[in-house]
Amino acid sequence: MRVALAGLGGAAFGGHLPALLRLQEDRLIELVAAADPDSARRDAAARLLRGMPLFSSVEEMLEAGVSDVLVIAARPESHARLVALGIAHRQHVVCEKPLTLTREQHRMIADSLAGEGRLGLIPVHQYRYSPGWPLLRRWGRRADCLGLPFTLDVDVRRNGSDPTAVSSWRADPATSGGMLADHGVHMLALAWTISQDIVPVGVMRLPGGGAGEQVVAHLGLGSGRMRMRLSTSSPGRSTGLELRCSGLSLRWRDSSATVRLKGRSLGLRT
Secondary structure (H helix, E strand, O other): OEEEEEOOOHHHHHHHHHHHHHHHHOOOOEEEEEEOOOHHHHHHHHHHOOOOOEEOOHHHHHHOOOOOEEEEOOOHHHHHHHHHHHHHOOOEEEEEOOOOOOHHHHHHHHHHHOOOOOOOEEEEOHHHHOOOHHHHHHHHHHHHHOOOOOEEEEEEEEEOOOOOOOOOHHHOHHHHOHHHHHHHHHHHHHHHHHOOOEEEEEEEEEEOOOOOEEEEEEEEEOOEEEEEEEEOEEEEEEEEEEEEEOOEEEEEEOOEEEEEEOOEEEEEEO
């Protein structure tokens, strides 16, 4: 399987490239090309990917026809266009989240996939594989299948933009989607594995001071409901989720999970 990479910024060097190179070492894929309009990023990649073709545009790279899979690690506002471009060039596509920022971009991707049943499109939601999530998913599904009311609370706190990012794109909701697109989509991916019956009830975005923001969202989730509180104005960094149903509480915060039944703790799992 021949893979091409679009984007050589923080997402590529921090996540996608190390993973792709490990897969290449195991002879599962062949990384054949990469593209980025920034010459400094291409120079940095050239030192790591010796001899690999590097292009200044994804269009030029795809026109070369060297790949079967396009991995998109570019800025969020370009994701939808690059997904549609990859599909047009008969590529399977793996795209960093978020796939889209607007309804128009969503329709663009949907239209590009119409009639393309043999091509795959996969968004990257790595939080779904965190250790605490299978427990939440399993009990959430069980409650929904039984028609029991439940509540899934999400509390994500960050102190400003990601310090490992090579630019401050996350601070601009217009081009990044802000916290809803940065972290909210991870939580929606978890919700989708519990029930595909997701109904937005209300979303409110508040200024968080400086370049920060706070977002509160309420959604219907099958027989239950989901509440998200997302902030880039917190003094520290933490991620917490809690599922409550019929006296059962499953709480995960950062590296630990607590299970309580009718107010009694059933133990702590790290």
